[in-house]
Amino acid sequence: MRVVNLAQKLALFTEHFQPRTVGEFNGHDLMVVKVKGPFVWHTHHDTDDFFLVLSGHLTIHLRDRSVSLSPGELFVVPAGVEHCPSAEEETHILLIERRGTPNTGDAATAAARVVV
């Protein structure tokens, strides 16, 4: 039970697409992540994917359209929906997924779970 300052957590690392777990909630990881450039197309079959932009601008490509998020905007990609997050400039995100979800949709290529 600690207060989590998201900016302080984001200042602890520089890597892109390497989420850091900052808390837990009902079996989910609360994560901050820095995004720049395109990620990989992937699907989470057993969890929705929560994105809240803290700074920058995020595009989430879906197979039939794309959505653009600015700071203070959130989007939930439902379980089973293929998506590809992308950002032209470095963008900071609060990400929530069920604990143990591989960020790439594939345990073989996923970033390790790192708690900060």
Next chain:
Amino acid sequence: MRVVNLAQKLALFTEHFQPRTVGEFNGHDLMVVKVKGPFVWHTHHDTDDFFLVLSGHLTIHLRDRSVSLSPGELFVVPAGVEHCPSAEEETHILLIERRGTPNTGDAATAAARVVV
């Protein structure tokens, strides 16, 4: 699957302690709420309680201490832990709870679920 602008949703209402549901995520309600003054002491026995301050300052009283949150800071009250949120000035929060959770911990006194 819509982009949710939290400030736009908050502009739709003025009531305090009356959460508005702005989205859904893995069986949870994503809510915005305006807080001013003290709420009631209550406990959620079957869900953690996620608070992220968007503007203002929130104090969450626990029975053994209090925590203070500024914008960009989050706190999770674990299930079963009695708490009382309070704010001196109007404060805006992103709140996440399992769908159907009474905001007061008691269905008889809870605010109605309102989707905006």
